[in-house]
Amino acid sequence: MTAPASHEYVVRGRQERFRGPVFRVVTDEVAMPGGGWATRDYVLHVGSVAVAALDEAGRIVLVRQYRHPLGRELWELPAGLVDVDGEPLPAAAARELAEEADLTAARWDLLVDLHTSPGYSNELIRIFLARGLAPVPDGERHARTHEETHLVVRRVQLDEAVRMAFAGEITNAAAVAGILAAARARDLGWDTLRPADAPLPGRA
Numbered sequence: 001m002t003a004p005a006s007h008e009y010v011v012r013g014r015q016e017r018f019r020g021p022v023f024r025v026v027t028d029e030v031a032m033p034g035g036g037w038a039t040r041d042y043v044l045h046v047g048s049v050a051v052a053a054l055d056e057a058g059r060i061v062l063v064r065q066y067r068h069p070l071g072r073e074l075w076e077l078p079a080g081l082v083d084v085d086g087e088p089l090p091a092a093a094a095r096e097l098a099e100e101a102d103l104t105a106a107r108w109d110l111l112v113d114l115h116t117s118p119g120y121s122n123e124l125i126r127i128f129l130a131r132g133l134a135p136v137p138d139g140e141r142h143a144r145t146h147e148e149t150h151l152v153v154r155r156v157q158l159d160e161a162v163r164m165a166f167a168g169e170i171t172n173a174a175a176v177a178g179i180l181a182a183a184r185a186r187d188l189g190w191d192t193l194r195p196a197d198a199p200l201p202g203r204a
Contacts, residue, residue: 012037022046022081023121045123049093050079052111052178053103053130058186059155060179061101061133062170066150075164076172077179078103079125090196093128098136101153106132110194112181113201116173127178128196129185158183 010031018025024044032038053061062075080096082089090108097103111129115122156164161179164170170179185192 017041022083023123041120043121043123045121047082048079048123048125048174049082049089049096050077050125050127050174050178051093051097051101051105051130052077052127052182053097053101053105053133054158054182054186055131055133055155057155058158060158060161060182061097061103062154062156062161062175063100064152064154074172074175075170076175077127079174088197089126090128093126093130097130098141100151102136102141103130104134104136105130106134108196109190110196110198111185112177114174114177115201124200125174126200127174127181129182129193158186 008031011028012031013029015027016024017027023046025041026044027039027041029037030040051061055061061078063078064073064075066073078097078100080092080099082092084092084095087095093108094105097105107130109129109131111127114125114127116125117123158179161170162183165176165179170176
């Protein structure tokens with residue numbers, strides 16, 4: 001097969017290296033600019049959502065949980081996988097907020113979309129802004145398991161969360177992006193927000 005024009009990244013072959021419930025690892029053979037072919041290993045991910053939840057006092061909800069690849073706990077936003085067939089992304093975000101923070105929200109907006117590591121993964125995290133917070137009734141709360149059993153939920157002033165991000169106390173990519181985006185959106189009077197059901201990047 002002749003390599004296509006240099007501007008076309010055509011895939012002529014794919015080999016699956018690993019398949020799991022959250023992601024797959026594949027190797028593609030791809031046409032390169034200037035001619036020729038190269039192999040590229042990467043992760044195909046199911047996708048994620050995260051929630052920057054702000055209360056009436058201007059505090060953002062953070063959760064602290066263990067992340068095994070790092071071997072330690074991290075401060076993060078309530079977040080989780082898009083792993084329920086047919087579930088709209090805003091509904092997935094609402095589910096994660098309820099499961100991880102025992103909260104519901106009356107108002108949902110789209111804050112920012114984030115490709116976490118596009119050099120080796122297609123993972124996209126859609127980060128929502130949630131306001132009008134209320135507690136999930138005691139009898140309806142999610143029973144947490146595994147790493148979430150010892151999950152800590154805390155509310156901090158948004159500007160304090162920004163400080164924590166710049167100080168290296170918050171390093172989770174979605175949390176840093178969501179915190180900084182929420183602070184900027186607040187400072188601009190929320191004019192930058194998009195509808196919660198806005199199309200995903202690259203889609204009409």
